Amino acid sequence: MVEASLYERVGGMPFFEQLVDRFYAAIREDPVVGPMYEADPDDPGLAGPRRRLTLFLVQYWGGPTTYLAERGHPRLRGRHSRYEIGAAARDRWLLHMRAAIDASGAAPAERDELHRYVELAADALRNVEEFAGQ
Ligand code: HEM
Known part of the structure; x- marks a missing residue:
C-alpha cells in the first residue's frame, strides 16, 4: 500500500492556497x-508570487507538477540570489511561515513535517553572512 502524500493528507490545493494567503498577508x-x-x-495583490509559492509547495508535497510546467526547475537559490537573505531575514520569513502553518488546521504529524521542511529550506537559502553585533 502506498501512503498518501502530505498534499493529499492535508486536503490538497485549498490547504496550500490558504497557507500562502496567510503567509503573504503577514x-x-x-x-x-x-x-x-x-x-x-499590474499585480498589487501579488497574485503571481502567491501562485508561484503555492504551486511550488504543492509540487514539493506530492501534488500536481504545475510549477514545473510553468516555471521549470525551481532553482530556488538562484531565484533568491537578488535578495539579501541573512539569519535575520531567514528568521522573519520563518516566523510568518510557522505562524501560517500553526493556523492552517493541519494535524500535528503534518504540521511537524511542514515545520521541519521550511526550517531546512529557509536556512538553505541564506546567501549572506551576518555576525553578532553588526
Ligand atoms: C529565507 C527567507 C526568504 C525570503 C526573504 C524570500 C523572499 C522571496 C521573494 C522576495 C520572492 C519574490 C516573489 C516572487 O516573485 O515570487 C520569493 C519567491 C519565491 N520563494 Fe522565497 N524567500 C525566502 C524563503 C523561501 C523558502 C524557504 C521557500 C520554499 C520553501 C521559498 C520559495 C519561493 C518560491 C517558490 C518563489 C517563487 C520562485 C519563482 O518561481 O520565481 N522562499 N521569495
Whole structure:
C-alpha cells in the first residue's frame, strides 16, 4: 500500500492556497522582509508570487507538477540570489511561515513535517553572512 502524500493528507490545493494567503498577508507587513516583496503595479495583490509559492509547495508535497510546467526547475537559490537573505531575514520569513502553518488546521504529524521542511529550506537559502553585533 502506498501512503498518501502530505498534499493529499492535508486536503490538497485549498490547504496550500490558504497557507500562502496567510503567509503573504503577514510577510508584506514585515519591517525586515516585507520590502523585498515589492508590488508590481499590474499585480498589487501579488497574485503571481502567491501562485508561484503555492504551486511550488504543492509540487514539493506530492501534488500536481504545475510549477514545473510553468516555471521549470525551481532553482530556488538562484531565484533568491537578488535578495539579501541573512539569519535575520531567514528568521522573519520563518516566523510568518510557522505562524501560517500553526493556523492552517493541519494535524500535528503534518504540521511537524511542514515545520521541519521550511526550517531546512529557509536556512538553505541564506546567501549572506551576518555576525553578532553588526
Ligand atoms: C529565507 C527567507 C526568504 C525570503 C526573504 C524570500 C523572499 C522571496 C521573494 C522576495 C520572492 C519574490 C516573489 C516572487 O516573485 O515570487 C520569493 C519567491 C519565491 N520563494 Fe522565497 N524567500 C525566502 C524563503 C523561501 C523558502 C524557504 C521557500 C520554499 C520553501 C521559498 C520559495 C519561493 C518560491 C517558490 C518563489 C517563487 C520562485 C519563482 O518561481 O520565481 N522562499 N521569495
